[in-house]
Amino acid sequence: MTTITTTCCIAGGGPAGMMLGFLLARAGIDVTVLEKHGDFLRDFRGDTVHPSTLEIFYELGLLDKFLQRPHQKLREIAGQIGDTHVHIADFSHTPTHCHFVAMMPQWDFLDFIADEAKTLPHFHLMMKAKATGLIEKNERVTGVNVETPQGPVAINADLVVGADGRHSTIRDSAKLSVEDLGSPIDVLWFRLPKKDNDGEQTLGNFNYGRILVMLDRGDYWQCAFVIRKGALDKMKTGDIQEFRNNILKVAPQLREHVTTLHSWDEIKLLTVTVDRLNRWWKPGLLCIGDAAHAMSPIGGVGINLAIQDAVAAANILHKPLRNKTLTTGDLNRVQKRRALPTWLIQRIQLLIQNRMMDRILGDDRPVRAPMAVLMLNKYPFLRRIPARIVGVGFRPEHVHLD
Numbered sequence: 001m002t003t004i005t006t007t008c009c010i011a012g013g014g015p016a017g018m019m020l021g022f023l024l025a026r027a028g029i030d031v032t033v034l035e036k037h038g039d040f041l042r043d044f045r046g047d048t049v050h051p052s053t054l055e056i057f058y059e060l061g062l063l064d065k066f067l068q069r070p071h072q073k074l075r076e077i078a079g080q081i082g083d084t085h086v087h088i089a090d091f092s093h094t095p096t097h098c099h100f101v102a103m104m105p106q107w108d109f110l111d112f113i114a115d116e117a118k119t120l121p122h123f124h125l126m127m128k129a130k131a132t133g134l135i136e137k138n139e140r141v142t143g144v145n146v147e148t149p150q151g152p153v154a155i156n157a158d159l160v161v162g163a164d165g166r167h168s169t170i171r172d173s174a175k176l177s178v179e180d181l182g183s184p185i186d187v188l189w190f191r192l193p194k195k196d197n198d199g200e201q202t203l204g205n206f207n208y209g210r211i212l213v214m215l216d217r218g219d220y221w222q223c224a225f226v227i228r229k230g231a232l233d234k235m236k237t238g239d240i241q242e243f244r245n246n247i248l249k250v251a252p253q254l255r256e257h258v259t260t261l262h263s264w265d266e267i268k269l270l271t272v273t274v275d276r277l278n279r280w281w282k283p284g285l286l287c288i289g290d291a292a293h294a295m296s297p298i299g300g301v302g303i304n305l306a307i308q309d310a311v312a313a314a315n316i317l318h319k320p321l322r323n324k325t326l327t328t329g330d331l332n333r334v335q336k337r338r339a340l341p342t343w344l345i346q347r348i349q350l351l352i353q354n355r356m357m358d359r360i361l362g363d364d365r366p367v368r369a370p371m372a373v374l375m376l377n378k379y380p381f382l383r384r385i386p387a388r389i390v391g392v393g394f395r396p397e398h399v400h401l402d
Contacts (some may be wrong), residue, residue, distance in 0.1 A: 002153045005125070005174045006032040007321055009101075009157035011131035011170050013040065015106070015163070016289030016306035017163030017369065018113040019056075021042060023314035024058075025123035029321050033123075034146060034162075036130035040107040047215055047301035048074075049102040049109060051094045051391040058097045059399045066112055072216050079204035080251075081369040084279045088376055089382035094391045101391060103216055106303070128152055129153070131164060134285065141284030158326055159317070162287040163306075166273050166294035171287050177278045179351060183296060184358045186232065187270040188225040191292040192257040194218070209249040209363045221257070223247075226298065228361050229272070233362070236264050243267070265366070270294055274346060274353075281331035288313055288334070293342045298347040299390045306341060311397035312337045339402045341394040348389065361377055 010017045013035030020070060023031040058061040091097045115124040128149050135143035135154060145155040162170030164278075171178070194216070204211040211226035218368040225247065227235070235243065244258040254359055261267070274292035289306035296302075313334045320326040360367055369377075376382050 002096065002151065003156065004032065004153060005252075006030050007157065007160060008032070008159045009155045010034065010161040010163055011144060012164035012168075012289070012291065012385050013037075013110065013114075013125070013127075013271075014163060014289065014306065015109070015164060015303050016291075017161070017312045018110055018117070018253045019307050020163065020288065020310035021112050021123060021125075021311055022120070023310065023399065023401060024191060024318055024321070025117055027122040027314065027318040027322065029318055030122045032157070033117075033125050034129040034144075034155075035127050036040065036129050036271065038061065038128050040110040046125070047103050047105055047217065048303060049104055050301070050304040050391060050393075051091060051096040051098050051101065052304055052396045054098040055096045055396070056307065056311060060114060063097065064148065068101070068216065069108050069112055070218065071102045071108075072176060072218065074101040074103050074203075074216075075099065077386070079202055079206065080204045081204075081373060082367040084369040084374070084377075086369055086373050086377055086401070087372065087380070087383060088381065089357070089387035089390055091391050093384045094387055096392065101300075102309060105217060123180070131169050133212050134160065134170065136284075139283065141282060144170070146155040158284070158321060160286065161313070162291040163289050163310075164291055166275075166290040168287065169289035170285070171277065171291050174282055174285055176282070176397045178275050178286065179278055180276040181276070181346060183228050183272040184220045184229055184351060185272050185296075185353055186229050187272060187297060189268045189270050189377075190223050190225070190228060190261065190266055192221045192223055193253060193260055194220050195257070205251045206360055207250045207367045208365070209361055210246055210248050211357060211360060212247060212335060214251075224270070226357060226361065228358075230270050247393045274349065276342060276346065280335040281328065283328055285308060285336060286313065286317075286331045288338075292335075292338075293346065295346065296353055298349045298352050299345075299347055301349075301390060303391055305338075306343060308341065308395075309334075311399060313401045315397070343385075344394050345389075393398060 007030040022032045057066045083387050112193045130147045133145045146153040212226040215222040234350045273294045274296050278294045288309035315334050320330045
């Protein structure tokens with residue numbers, strides 16, 4: 001078996017893992033990032049780069065270069081609730097340099113970080129490298145076992161970071177306790193063509209017991225159709241035309257678009273999970289991002305939370321890692337820093353999915369916009385509040401490396 005020694009080994013090449021690896025390498029820490037796939041082309045990776053994440057790129061001197069990548073600017077969140085067009089969030093007043101959400105396929109986002117990180121001598125990215133379990137000695141994590149096309153590899157590290165998502169091998173191997181917060185919804189993920197006369201983007205469509213979200217990916221719409229958890233098997237017993245009709249019930253303007261859906265093979269299931277670890281760490285190990293707290297897709301804030309975790313971890317851990325003085329107290333500081341923002345966002349998500357989405361699904365009656373949403377329509381300045389929560393979040397992080 002091949003053995004590699006590094007200061008920090010990060011399992012998972014998503015937003016949290018790549019950002020943390022990049023920041024630690026900039027601080028002079030030897031870091032190895034493991035990505036189990038051969039590229040970053042995943043269907044279920046989100047597309048939203050929030051103002052707070054764009055602010056991180058600004059602080060790193062990379063914002064202008066990042067925005068040269070193809071993207072669309074989402075300056076407000078709007079939706080259709082029943083017969084009412086609603087304006088929900090206006091990003092023009094966020095306390096950041098960019099007053100918009102950059103809609104960019106996550107593979108482009110990750111490719112950008114990888115390209116920048118590869119210029120750093122302390123950064124090492126291993127593709128097709130799957131973490132299979134932890135190496136432990138005297139009740140301390142000392143490394144990770146990795147499966148590669150060339151054979152098994154043992155990576156010894158002062159710190160292992162689990163950034164391998166909601167189905168984390170690392171947190172399972174560490175036997176960390178998970179609190180399942182529950183979710184009554186799942187999401188069906190599919191594409192529809194974008195037409196020249198489609199007009200302005202409307203993110204959410206809510207009506208007649210159905211919820212459809214549409215993300216602009218330039219030449220096509222990435223669509224998310226919300227269903228009750230576990231309802232897919234029953235839906236698939238019907239003809240694909242029945243599913244098309246469900247889409248048209250909530251978004252009749254898509255009559256020509258849905259003809260491109262020919263079979264259930266074109267529709268993928270995204271199982272929604274909302275949970276969090278009671279403790280994010282053990283000696284020699286830290287979990288961040290979805291590995292520490294799986295988020296609902298509501299608001300697309302999971303990416304933002306993962307990036308904020310990475311920045312906080314880099315700020316707190318780079319000196320102890322550099323000086324070889326890392327303690328469990330340092331790891332606990334990361335959790336303390338990020339636990340409250342995570343709890344607050346998850347509480348908001350649970351409120352929306354349990355009080356709003358769960359009530360809409362399955363009720364074929366026309367939906368009426370709630371009073372709180374109508375207030376956003378009537379008083380535009382109130383839209384700054386959801387924009388701040390979605391675009392910046394609670395306790396936004398800033399880069400502090402030296």
